Amino acid sequence: MLQLIPLLVALQPTPPLAAEAMAAVSAERAKASVVTLASFGTRHTLSETESDTRGTGAARRWLLGQLKEAGVDAHLETFDAPPMQRLPEGAQIVNVVGVIPGSMPEAADRRYYVVGHYDTINADRMDATGDAPGANDDASGTAVVLECARALVGRNLESTIVFLCTGAEEQGLVGARFHAEAARGRGENISGVLSNDIVGDPSPLLTIPADPRGDDWVSQSATNMVRVFSEGIPRNATAAELATIRQLGTESDSASRQLARYVLTIAMKEDAPVKPLVIFRQDRFLRGGDHSAFNDSGFAAIRFSTPAEDYSRQHQNVTEKDGKPYGDVPEFVDGEYVANVARLNVAALVHLANAPRAPRDVRMITAELTTSTTVRWSPSPEPDVVGYDLVWRPTTSWQWEGSKDCGDVREFTVPISKDNFIFGVRAYDKDGYRSPVAVAGAAPK
Numbered sequence: 001m002l003q004l005i006p007l008l009v010a011l012q013p014t015p016p017l018a019a020e021a022m023a024a025v026s027a028e029r030a031k032a033s034v035v036t037l038a039s040f041g042t043r044h045t046l047s048e049t050e051s052d053t054r055g056t057g058a059a060r061r062w063l064l065g066q067l068k069e070a071g072v073d074a075h076l077e078t079f080d081a082p083p084m085q086r087l088p089e090g091a092q093i094v095n096v097v098g099v100i101p102g103s104m105p106e107a108a109d110r111r112y113y114v115v116g117h118y119d120t121i122n123a124d125r126m127d128a129t130g131d132a133p134g135a136n137d138d139a140s141g142t143a144v145v146l147e148c149a150r151a152l153v154g155r156n157l158e159s160t161i162v163f164l165c166t167g168a169e170e171q172g173l174v175g176a177r178f179h180a181e182a183a184r185g186r187g188e189n190i191s192g193v194l195s196n197d198i199v200g201d202p203s204p205l206l207t208i209p210a211d212p213r214g215d216d217w218v219s220q221s222a223t224n225m226v227r228v229f230s231e232g233i234p235r236n237a238t239a240a241e242l243a244t245i246r247q248l249g250t251e252s253d254s255a256s257r258q259l260a261r262y263v264l265t266i267a268m269k270e271d272a273p274v275k276p277l278v279i280f281r282q283d284r285f286l287r288g289g290d291h292s293a294f295n296d297s298g299f300a301a302i303r304f305s306t307p308a309e310d311y312s313r314q315h316q317n318v319t320e321k322d323g324k325p326y327g328d329v330p331e332f333v334d335g336e337y338v339a340n341v342a343r344l345n346v347a348a349l350v351h352l353a354n355a356p357r358a359p360r361d362v363r364m365i366t367a368e369l370t371t372s373t374t375v376r377w378s379p380s381p382e383p384d385v386v387g388y389d390l391v392w393r394p395t396t397s398w399q400w401e402g403s404k405d406c407g408d409v410r411e412f413t414v415p416i417s418k419d420n421f422i423f424g425v426r427a428y429d430k431d432g433y434r435s436p437v438a439v440a441g442a443a444p445k
């Protein structure tokens with residue numbers, strides 16, 4: 001893949017915690033979670049809630065039990081959704097929420113999420129009684145959430161990790177939207193959201209140009225990759241923020257995009273068994289998912305999805321036509337692939353949780369015209385911070401290319417022009433954990 005270029009960033013050694021947590025993820029358990037979730041027949045938002053064997057109620061009670069069994073503090077989050085297009089009479093929506101509180105007082109307010117939606121649909125979005133096994137969409141992402149919980153519990157994580165299985169994604173991101181807006185209302189600091197949606201079936205071949213300059217196509221297996229989608233211009237940007245983005249040329253530097261770059265960096269550093277195929281688009285073409293509900297509330301959020309999709313399986317009734325099977329059934333979900341996506345999530349969460357927060361007030365100093373560039377920033381508050389890296393890339397480049405370890409300073413000058421590069425700063429701690437990059441704005445001092 002063109003995008004998997006060698007990276008200069010964050011290859012310094014860090015403790016073996018991420019590798020240990022990745023090794024604790026189980027492919028057998030991940031597949032068993034998918035099989036169990038599909039066994040509830042349907043998890044449609046308007047399906048049965050009383051039965052212990054069928055419907056959305058049974059599914060969420062099982063998920064709650066799994067998080068508790070893993071040792072995570074978990075609860076059901078319930079709210080009444082008003083009537084809307086895909087819920088014409090309104091509905092009670094239930095999310096399953098688990099939390100591992102952060103161990104460092106200065107870092108525990110930062111919350112990092114791993115998300116999957118447990119609801120499903122078949123070919124008829126409003127069919128609440130017919131089978132809708134939703135093995136790939138999205139028992140697979142829900143299984144990633146469970147595996148992350150099982151792999152991370154009991155480990156030293158400085159920031160707070162939240163495990164969120166959302167309801168009613170298929171009815172309009174309803175559960176995620178409620179959760180994100182409520183968190184914003186409480187003033188919570190959601191610093192990064194990893195939404196896993198359709199991460200179970202890597203078998204559809206990915207077709208790409210054989211040579212980027214030509215019109216020959218090749219279709220290839222991409223079982224060692226997962227697409228990572230991120231918004232460029234924030235969905236909730238104000239008019240003033242949009243004006244700044246236009247003026248500074250930072251159309252590809254939202255916090256969500258920095259998070260996507262960060263996940264790629266960590267995947268390379270920890271040699272995750274699946275690598276991000278980074279797509280600079282908020283989601284698949286004209287389609288959506290739970291991460292966008294978090295974006296709408298102003299939080300950095302990205303989506304993981306298989307390299308290619310098979311539409312004969314997704315949102316289909318389980319049937320056979322002309323000898324070809326239809327429907328989103330567990331047979332098409334690869335437990336090892338689900339586990340590998342979970343390992344990538346686990347690695348990213350360990351680094352996000354244990355790194356300092358990104359520096360604040362990062363700005364290029366513009367008091368006078370200079371051909372060099374001076375960048376200033378406010379320190380990250382964690383007591384184990386020992387330094388900062390200045391990073392940069394040409395305006396046409398998609399990934400940070402240059403970095404300079406500045407040490408424990410608040411300002412640094414490089415002899416290259418701010419006309420021609422985008423700059424950012426990240427913090428690192430005594431263990432070598434590095435924060436995502438905070439991109440530089442502009443200020444007179």
Ligand SMILES: [Zn+2]
Pocket residue numbers: 117137138169197198289
């Ligand atoms: Zn989905």
